[in-house]
Amino acid sequence: MKKLMHWVMPLILGLVAAVTAAVTPVHAADNSLQKIQAKGTIVMGTSPDYAPYEFLVNENGKNQVVGIDVEIAKKIAADMGVKLVIKQMDFDSLLVGLQTGKVDMVLSAMTPTAERKQSVDFSSIYYTADQDIIVNKADAKLYKSAESFVGKKVGAQTGSMQADLVKSEMTDSKLLGLTKVTDLILALKSHKVEGVVAEEPVATAYVQNDPQLAMVKSGWTLDPEENGQAIGFAKGSDALVAQANQSIAEIKKQGLIKSYMKTAGKAMTQNTANTSMFHYWxxxxxxxxxxxLITAVAVVIGVLLGTLLALMRLGHVKLVKALAVAYIEFVRGTPLMIQVMFVYFGIGMFIDIPALIAGIIAVALNSGAYVAEIIRGGIESIPTGQTEAARSLGLSQKQTMQSVVLPQAIKNIWPALGNEFISLIKESSIVSIIGVTDLIYQLKVVQTATYKGVQPIFVAMVIYFVLTFGLSKLLGHFERKMKHE
Incomplete structure (x- = not known):
């Protein structure tokens, strides 16, 4: 999946850039700031799994994104006279969200690399931190600096500056890239990697909250202008960037970053006061x-769409049949993850679709293709003699299908259809990549908040088992009932 993302992201960004270039006048005046002030809100895109920069806390039963970057965003929004809206998504999806207009700015401890600057405008650097390496405390004596990791496997967040540093500064080490820092820490504890490269505040947060971890200085001397954090804006947003730079200048002049760190530290203490899984129920x-919710709606839409597609494919109109075949083969031939991203980001360029709705649509459209083949197989399993007998009794083709073929076909396909419903519960987890707070997304939230890797996974695994086992028993009840009818 990670290799696929390396190909998919540049492709999506390229398509987005091409469409944007086609619809945007070359000499259009920059009214980026006026647009934000006119709508009264500025949408911040972030991946809240990177404490103390951005992470989640539970306030009055609701998830709230907090951290250094959130405080900076609040300052920028206040200076503009607008309201801050925070949109959560995977780190890999942030720039795509910026390109497609899902977010107005990206604040997620992002480094303005040369590659990113080709498609994104960046603000001034607002903070620069040293780079450290998180290791298991039991192995801390083995490592003194980055040079100690020769021949070792080192982890870093996919698409991050740390991943680039491992490639350029630790050429004799092997890189393991994962999207979430929580997954990297889990890989470290299970000895899949020997160290995890992270910024000093992030490394400090994990080490202070997990007695099994220790921190090693990298020993790198880096240019702060090339390795600091900046805010990303859509290309051509000069006025918006200039306004943000004014806020950043005030933040630096007043030394506000230290107070932002204290605020983040208090929130982290709140999260770790009670790290039992029951506390995060x-x-x-x-x-x-x-x-x-996603599964239920997707099942209904998937069955209706699948039935229609199956009948279209079994029909005698060549064009209709060809359209059904093309849809089914295309959907089954592309990953659900790509379909989710296309609905949310691709179609979202023209229609503003909320993440939850986009996730439901993508999962339902995907399920419809598989349900269509299940129903088609069930219909074709009914002997043609029964159809001929029904027609000879004066039943129309529609009546024959409704009263004779489909009732028998449903009995035949029920086990396969049930398996599709059960699979939907698990496959719906992919919507977490666009920020839908499903079970997998919440699992990551708890991992980030508690600095525990395995316990949240175990809880989520048990929950998924209970859901799927309960559904399988329910479907089995109806299957037995149909057999006795």
């Missing part, structure tokens, strides 16, 4: 609710 409950 509301997080998991919310994830279950969204997972079941």
């Amino acid at each position: 509301q997080f998991f409950a919310k994830g279950i609710g969204y997972t079941l």
Whole structure:
């Protein structure tokens, strides 16, 4: 999947840039700031799994994104006289969200690399931190600096500056790139990697909250202008960038970063005051609710669409049949993850679709293609003699299908259809990449908040088992009932 993302992201960014270039006048005046002030809100895109920069806390039963970057965003919004809106998504999806207009700015401890500057405008550097390496405390004596990791496997967040540093500064080490820092820490503890490269505030946060971890200085001397954090804006947003730079200048002049760090530290203390999984039951409950909602709606739409596609494919109109075949083969031939991203980012360029709705649409459209083949197989399993007998009794083709073929076909396909429903519960987890707070997303939230890797995974695994086992028993009840009819 990670290799696929390396190909998919540049492709999506390229398509977005091409469409944007086609619809945007070359000499259009920059009214980026006026647009934000006119709508009264500025949308910040972030991946809240990177404490103390951005992470989640539970306030009054609701997830709230907090951290250094959030405080900076609040300052910028206040200076503009607008309201701050925070949109959560995977780090890999942030720039795509910026390009497609899903967010107005990206604040996620992002480094303005040369590659990113080709498609994104960046503000001034607002903070620069040293780079450290997180290791298992038991192995801390083995490592003194980055040079100690020769021949070792080192982890870093995919698409981050740390991943680039491992490639350029640790050429004799092997890089393992993962999207979430929580997954990297889990890989470290399970000895899949020997160290995880992270910024000093992030490394400090994990080490202070996990007695099994220690921190090693990298020993790198880096240019702060090339390795600091900046805010990303859509290309051509000069006025917006200039306004943000004014806020950043005030933040630096007043030394506000230190106070922002203290605020983030208090929130982190709140998260780690009680790290039992029961304490975070509301997080998991919310994830279950969204997972079941997505699955239920996708099942209904998928069955209706699948039935229509199956009948189209079995029909005698060549054009209609060809359209059904093309849809089914295309959907089954592309990953669900790509379909989710296309609906949210691609179609979202022209129609503003909320993340939850986009996730439901993508999962439902995907399910419809598989359900279509299941139903088609069930219909074709009915002997043609029954169809001929029904027609000879004066039943129309529609009546024959409704009263004779489909009732028998449903009995034949029910087990396969049930498996598709059960699979939907698990496959719906992919919507977490666009920020839908399903069970997998909440699992990551709890990992980030508690600095525990395995326990949240175990809880989520048990929940998924209960959901799928309960559904399988329910479907089995109806299957037995149909057999006795």
